[in-house]
Structure formats: C-alpha cells, structure tokens
Amino acid sequence: MTVKTRFAPSPTGYLHVGGARTALYSWLHAKSQGGEFVLRIEDTDLERSTQEAVDAILEGMKWAGLDWDEGPYFQTQRFDRYNELVDQLLAEDKAYKCYCSRERLDELRAAQMDAKESPRYDGKCSHGDIEDTGADFVVRFRNPKEGSVIVDDKIRGKVEFANTELDDLIIRRTDGSPTYNFCVVVDDWDMGITNVVRGEDHLNNTPRQINILKALGAPVPQYAHVAMILGDDGAKLSKRHGAVGVMQYRDDGYLPEALLNYLVRLGWSHGDQEIFSTEEMIKLFSLDAVNKAPSAFNTEKLQWVNQHYIKTLAPEYVASHLEWHMADQGIDITNGPALAEIVKVLAERAKTLKELAASSRYFFEDYADFDATAAKKHLRPVAKDALVKVQEKLAAIADWSDAEVLHAAINDTATELEVGMGKVGMPLRVAITGAGQSPSLDVTLKLIGKERSLAGIDKALAFIAARENA
Template structure:
C-alpha cells in the first residue's frame, strides 16, 4: 500500500448522478493503479437537504458499480466539534475575523459595486475591527491575502493561477455556527491525509480559496485534477431532459454495471483506439493525465452498444441471476420451467438490455402463450399441421436431445418431404414461441426439452386445423 490517498465525497441531496459516478470511478481506478487508499466521505453538513434516503442511494450506486472503498463511509456531520476547533484556531491566530454585516447591508454593497463597475465581493468592512460583540449575530470570515497570486498545476488542465485581489474573505462559519463547504472540505481532506483531489471542474473557482486555507492552517496542499463536465447531445450540461441521469436508473433499465463502468471511463479518457476494457485493463492502463480537457458528450446509443457486447459475452449463470428481478416484475417464476442459464444462452445474441432479455424469455415460462395473429394466420393452418405432426414424430424418436441432433432431424425431414428449412422452421417457431421473431429454433427446442416441445407442437397442430390456408407454405 502506497501513501497515495484519494476520496469521493458526494453530498446526500439526491441520487448518484452520472457525473458523480464518473468522478468516483476515476478516483477508484487511480487508487487501485497506484496501490493507494480510496476513501468514501459523505458531505452531509447541509442538514436541511441531506437525507438518509440519498445516502442509501449513493451507497447502492457505488456497490452496483463495484467501486468498493478502503475507508469510510465517513460523515461530515460527525465532525462539527473539529470544525469549530479549527474556526477558533484561525480566530486566535488572527487569520479569521467576525463579520457583523447583515444580509441587507451585504446586498446593498453588492449592488453598489456592480453599479460602479467593481467586482461584487465583500469590501472588508469588519476585517480590521478590534472589538468583538458577543451579543450581535456574526459570521466568521477567513482573512485572505489581497496581494499576489495563488497558483496550482492541475493534473488535467495544466497551470492555473488566480489573482488574490479577485478573491474575497470567504465565510467559514455561518451565523448559526455551522461551517461552510469550502472550509470543511479542507479540514476533512487535511485530517484524512488526502494527497490528490479529483473532482468536477465546476470546483475550479473553489480551489484557490481552499489552497489559501491549507496554507493558513499549515497543512500540506494536495494535488488537484479537475474533470470536465458531461454534456447532453445538445452540448448543454447533462440533465433529466437528456434522459436518465441517475446511475441506478440505468440498472433498472436493464444495463450491466460493467457496461456502465466501461462507458463512463471512456467519457473523457482514452487509451489509443480501444473501446472495450475489462476492470483489470482499466486499472492497468488508466492515468489521470490522459483525461481530456474538453467536456464529454453522453451518447445513450454507445452505452447500449457496450451493454449488448457485455450481454453477448457474459457468463450465463451470472446473467441468469441478474435477470431474476426483471422476470419477477413480469410475474414469471423461472423455477417452473427450463433452466434459466440455458434460456439466457439462447437470448444473449439478440438482447441489448436485461429488459429485452426478460421480454424475450417470457414464452419459455408461459405454457399457454397466445399466438401472434399474423404469424398464426400465415404459419399455423391445416397444410402446415401435417409438417408439424411429422416434426413431432421425428423429435419424439431422438435418442439425444441436443441442438445438433435436433437440427439434423429438421434437415432430414425437409429432405424427405421435399421442402426447404424455413417451411418447417417458421411453423415450428410459431408453434413453440407464439411468434416469428425468436432465438434459433434448434436451441429453443433443446432448451424447452422433449416433453414440453411435443406438448406445444400438439397445441399448435390443434390450433392449425381450425385455421384456413392463406397460401402455400
């Protein structure tokens, strides 16, 4: 284990967002690659908006993605005494001061500054007060330097600097005694020994203020890497109008976690022309310096393509387990029917999501499924009933019931009856599944098993005898 320490620090005011998940993934990958420590911290100091439901949703999203943490989860709300201690330390050292300006006074100052063409920052009215009035409400402000530069080398964006005169005296404690975001982040990162902060580039303007706080507290300043935001197809910030933004919503839409991880890491990072990465590949090849400087555009079609790949190449046993809740939603109990992993094997080639797979699996577990009207009219009639009856006889005589042997029986029947394979395969497909679009017919027959296949053919033959012929088979 190295001394590299990274963290993901979401606020529990909603679900785990796509952007947050990508940030967590980048931190997790780098920690794994560098054999460092990955820490999960819940930033719940906003008591009014933080909820346990959101905490649970974030933890669930992390677990679904497989982003396990080495330490935590830690909760900022447990550290209020520590924050108060550091506020007092800065006050005692003259590095912070009490500000008694009311919100109305501050608003008037801002309006005047804007009217005069000045930056609407705090004008320092209380910065040099020597008397403290304990009976008057006050905030605590950090006494920031007003000269010089605050600079850092961003691991993604390169050198960045800010003129200190542009930075105002940051409030570090509100009138109700609660600490503010920029202050508690510095205290937490310093006390946890965080050596690198990877976060969204919407935090860039916070970074110089936080660096000044590190320096005032005598704490080491971590390295920073600011990840570009994720945009929708219209190049605006990703939001609900572009589709689902919650990680768990994609699970419920039938996506696999490995597809989401693969897609998220490629949303801003690249390694040559490679598109598909195993988790081990990512840990080996990922580097924060290879993350692009420009925003990534979320492409649902690309995500769906990746998901189809992982379904097609996935382990049927694992996919069967993941499929269970989707079947349950459809009122299907797969214990009463063919082997679910065997069913999955027949569906992997076509399904793009677990929802599509669940819908495609229904006929296996519905013994009295309806026949599609158009398919039945075309393929289940008195003429095809003779073909199906002969098929039943031949299948019933097989010593082994595997796809190869079944396929040979189909082809032999075609030769003996002087017909082409579709002329028996399509009626059989409708007989066994109720529709024309289904997995390979030989695999379907094998998966259903002899007894169920023969029963379904009998049912279709009975139905076909009552259907008028619409044309030659």
C-alpha cells in the same frame, strides 16, 4: 508517500453519471498507484441531505464495484473537529466574526452587480473595531489581500487566481455549523488526501481551499478537475437526456462493467482501444491522459459496449444480473432452464439485459396469444401436415437433452414431406414460442422442454382449425 484519493458526494440526490465518472477516475488513480480510496459523504447541507440519498450513493458505488478502503465518513459526525479549527483561526486572527445583516449583504451585492463588479464581501467587519453586541454572527476566513494562488492542475495545467478576486468566505454559519469549503479542507488534511479528483465546477473553490490549508499549516494536495459530460445535443447532461442516475442504468439493463468501460472513455483514452477490463483500466489509467474538453454522452455507443459484455462475460455472471430483470418483469424462473443457458442463446440478440429478459419469457411461461403477423404468415392450413408429423416425431423422443436429436426430427419431417426446412421450422417456431423469432429451433425446443413444446403444437393446430372453419 502513499497516494490517497477520495470521492466526496453530497447526499442531496442519486449518484449521477458525472459523479460516477469522477469516482471512477479517483478510484483508478489510487489503484494504479497502489494507493487508497476514501469515500466521504459531505452532508453539511442539513436541509437537503437525506438518508435516502446516502443509501442511493452507497448502492450505486457497490453496484459499480467501486470499493473503498476507508469510510464512508460523514461530515455531520465531525463538527467538533471543524469548530475546533475555526476557533483556532479566530484566535490567530486568521478569521473574524461578521455581524453584517442579510439585508446589508443583499444591498451590497445589488450595488456591485449594478456597477458590473464581481459580488464579494467588502470586509466591513474585518478591521477588528466592530463591537460585539451579542447579536448573531458568522465567522469569515481572512483571505490574503495580495498575490495570487496558482492551482497546478493535473488536467487543466496551471490556473492562476488573484487573491483580490477572492472574498472572505464564511466558514461558520450563525447557527454554529461549519460550511462546505472549510469542512472539505479539514477532511482532506485529516484523512491524508494526496490527490483530489473532482468536477470542474469545483475549480473556483480550489484557491479558497488552498488559502485555508496554508492558514492551517496543512499540506496542499494535487488537484485534478474533470470536464463535464454533455448530452448528445451538446447541452449539459440532464434528466431530459434519459437515465442519468447510476442505478437507472442498472434498471435499464446495463452491466456495471459496461457502464464503467464506457465512462472511463468519456475523457480518457489509450490509443484506439475501446474495451477495457477493470485490470486493464488500473494498469493503463493516467490523469495525464484525461482530456480537459467536455465529453458527449452517446447512448448507442454505451449499448454497443453493453452488448459486448453480455456476449463475452461468463454466462453465469451475466445471469446473476439478469435475474434482477426477470423478477422486475414478473417472470418466474423456477419453471424453466438455467438463466446461464438463456444468456448463451440470446446474448447475440440483445443490447440490454432488459431486452434479454423480455425476449426470454416464452422459455419460462406459456404465451397468451400468437403474434398476429407471425400467425397469419405461418399458421395456415398448409402447415397442418408438417406440424402433425413433427409432433409425432418429437413425442417419440424420450430424452430431450440432445439438441441434435431434436434437429433430426425436424429435418426428417421436411424430407418425408418433400418440403424445405422452413415449411416445417417456421410453423413449429410460432407454435412453441408464439412468435416468429427465436434461437435455433433445436436449442429452443430443448430449453422449453417436451411437455410445453408439444402443448404449443396442439395450440397451433387448434388455431389452424379455427382458421379453416372461419
């Protein structure tokens, strides 16, 4: 039998981190078993579902590289199928019409709460002696009254639910629309889902869904309920912990490989290994090794993983993601070096692509002002001779493609002036970048180019002259 999993988000918001990890685990289980992965949009909540949220989910899945073999399916396009099966259950007396008003149900709930009882429908309309007056009604599933449901959960082990604790849930509303729990059951059956991997918040729905599956004569899939993700402070992950939407991590400068690598380790491990390629994840992942305890999100660890990928993935690939951040920060990359070259020289210095983009601005455009601290320290009158001499030597070099030649010009300047390299290098660095930090000077000169580098030295000399005359 082919293993088939699914990810079934509700389009009421963005694709959040918890959902992305669930999707990843579901995707990995299918891929590791040579199976198929289905994407299903559970949009039965007509009031809260939006096209914007659908687009955000699809964008997040595509950015993360979680490709699907089937779908996306939309539940709103399958109402006829759901209602066909609701009518079948009614005909088989496995479901019934309920005419209870909202007021009666509210009073029933309040009384049960006062009596310290679990709120549930009391079955008033289940006896079949209610007169059909033509009033609005819902359809309720006739849940078994005896025995129990045992969920053989792949992560949590065996979990037992007494049927007396499960009420007759609504499977069709008064407006004729089917409800979430029923649609999920029909979809999993029709789509041949063999393994349901989802958040632990759905565990209480599982016995109800199993009972409906059995009533329909459908096979029961294997369930695996993943624990929640907590913030650094131990509270449930939320917006106050920072970025919780997948695309927000893209915006904050994370590579999809880094986020997936980090997420797979939030609840799953393979020895002490921290870094996993996608191929390694597929080869090694097992639901049996997923921890049932909650995991704490650690942004510093994510940044460490992200920097690893910035440094080790092909510079051309990293550059393809960096390009978005350059545009986002308004940096025109048409007048400057190839982005892959920037990645090569700045990867060691940046934890995120957002940082990398910000720190690379001087390679593509003239800086407005010198960094005040760097200029005060290095653009002093004593630096003038070094800048004049190194400018002469650099101006005489026709071909700037060889960084070693540029390095020799700096070195020769220091030798002739009988000063240390720093006495030449630091004023030169501030002159061409506007700041006190950059990759090695020869490479920096090469990437910035001759014209802009010499112009930067002119600007530094003018600054020193103004300082002398102040």
